[in-house]
Amino acid sequence: MAKYTVEDKLQAVERNLNRNESANKIAKSLGTNKQAILKWVKQYEYNGVGAFIQPYTNYTLTFKMDVLNFMIENGTSLNETAAIFKIPAPSTISVWRKQYETQGLDALQSKKKGRPSMKKEFNKQSKQAPVKGSTEALEARIKQLEMENEYFKKVECLSSKQGKITKQDKAQVVYELRHKYPVKALVKLAGIPRSTYYDLVKRMNRPDPDADLKAEIKAIYEEHEGRYGYRRIRDELANRGQKVNHKKVQRIMKELGLKCLVRMKKYKSYKGNVGKIAPNILDRNFKADAPNEKWVTDITEFKLFGEKLYLSPVLDLFNREIITYTIGSRPTYSLVSDMLDKAFERLPEHHQLLMHSDQGWHYQMEKYRRALESREIVQSMSRKGNCYDNSVMENFFGIMKSEFLYMREFESIEHFKIELEKYINYYNTKRIKAKLKTSPVQYRTHFINAA
Structure with missing residues (x-):
């Protein structure tokens, strides 16, 4: 692959992010591959222009362990981790991981370059150690x-x-x-x-210059009950008038022992072809220019007090807001139909909307398709067995379970439902979305006011 200048990479990123050109088209025009374009975009999103300036590559043992621990704790890929830490080649991290797993910590220690000093050896030999067994x-x-x-x-x-x-x-x-x-x-x-x-x-004897910042970070972390990682805490600090580099927030959180929770898996409702399969019109284009242009939906499962509960929400891709939801003890069709009825109350008449789901049996049924047609809504479905086609909904389920379900203790099913309503309200109105830099409702309100 040819070498590309900083200007080449910045132009490719600008074409992808601002002009909405596909990675394939950009790659073809530059004579490279799609993966290279996506890597440049990811690097730019995390580190800006500095991502393309050749970094210092004599990495310390501490830095290498920080990178490996971050990848393990957050479940990030090699490409994403390399983008976050400004490492030019993701394969470098793979080498470190293999060295650590096979040879231990010493294998990551940087080796000194050049020939060994003869002066040190001479000085060692010239020093006379006390004679063994002597009084000295x-x-x-x-x-x-x-x-x-x-x-x-x-x-x-x-x-x-x-x-x-x-x-x-x-x-x-x-x-x-x-x-x-x-x-x-x-x-x-x-x-x-x-x-x-x-x-x-x-x-x-010096006072800690970050004492106030540490207190603020800890307060934000506790206010959101451990749901915020370093990026969202950085955004919340910015909202409060404090601009702090995300790496500094990450370092302080590590010092204070503050960690965000990991994500869990979801319920699968696929039962084969039991109705009509709609085409994948959404095609992973998760961006929407205005509210109520693209909605996604799915079902997830909870296990509490020896019982199962099923949650069926609708999410707006414009601002990642939960439009509405239903919850029931069985994943019946009424769970989805009631959700649709509640969602339609939020939808203006004769409004053009795309509704996307996976190939769960609920969404293949004729009743469901007719309900969408009655409101002139276009139906879209993920490809079979491809969770990435509905990854935004999957992402919400992971966040909700790790931040709410696995963090709390509930007295009963009813208590759980009450707390779930509170959490979804918190998610919509208060919790910062990293890409939006604000909460979903605040983002939608700002859009409407600016229109």
Whole structure:
């Protein structure tokens, strides 16, 4: 594949995002493939123009572990992870993962370039160690044991109080013992570089410059009951007048031990061809220019108190708002028909709408198709066994289950239904959508007011 300049990549991204040209068309005009265009777009979405400036590639052990841990915790792909961390080749991450799995942590340590220094070897040989068994050797050994004993006692005391020992804690212990033992020997025992120790000592008496920001981040995290990851917290900070880089928010959340929950799987309603299959008109074009142009729907399952509940919502692709929903103890057709009746109340008369679903048996039924035809709604269906064709609805189910179902304890089925209504109201009116930078209802209101 030919090399492309920063200008080439930016033009390709602009054509895809602003002119809505397909990745295939752009790739063909540039003599590359669709995957390259999609990778450039993803890199630009996460890091802007800086994504295409050649980064420094001598990655540290800490950076490599941060990348691998992020990918494991968030379930991101190699391409997406590379875009987030500005790594030019996703295969680099794959190599790190394989090295770590087969050879352990040491395999990720950066190797020093160039020839080894002969001066160090000469100095080591020239230093005369105490003769084994001599009084000097015995005294040195006693001093070493005393130092180790005092150091580990202090570290053990800290460990029993807070459970985890940080570099700052180790530096504090070294600082307390520095008058009795050589700093060089202490930092070696602590396993931290001398430069790191002196840097941490300088910071010990300084007030934390991020104290207020940490408190704000923790407050936002707790206000949303752990549902927000670092991107949404960054957006909420921006809404409150604080512009903070997403990497800094991510680092602080890691320091504070704040993690967003992972997503879960959904109920499948496919039972084969039991009616008429509609074509995939939506074709993964999940963008809508105005409210009520494209709706998507599906059914998901809950298991509570030994019973099953089924949720059937409708989502507007314009702002990802939940238009309405029904919930029942059985996935019958009435679950879907009642949902349609409620949704139609929100739809203006003679309004052009596309309704997309998977090939679940409910959506193949003649009753369902006739209900759509009565309102002149165009029906669209995902391809068989392809969850990505309705990925926005899948995404909502994953978010809702991880942020609501698996985080809460419920007293009864009725209590669950009450809390579900509260959550969907929160999702629509308060929860920030990362791509919108605001909540769905706020985005729709702003659009209507600006029209």
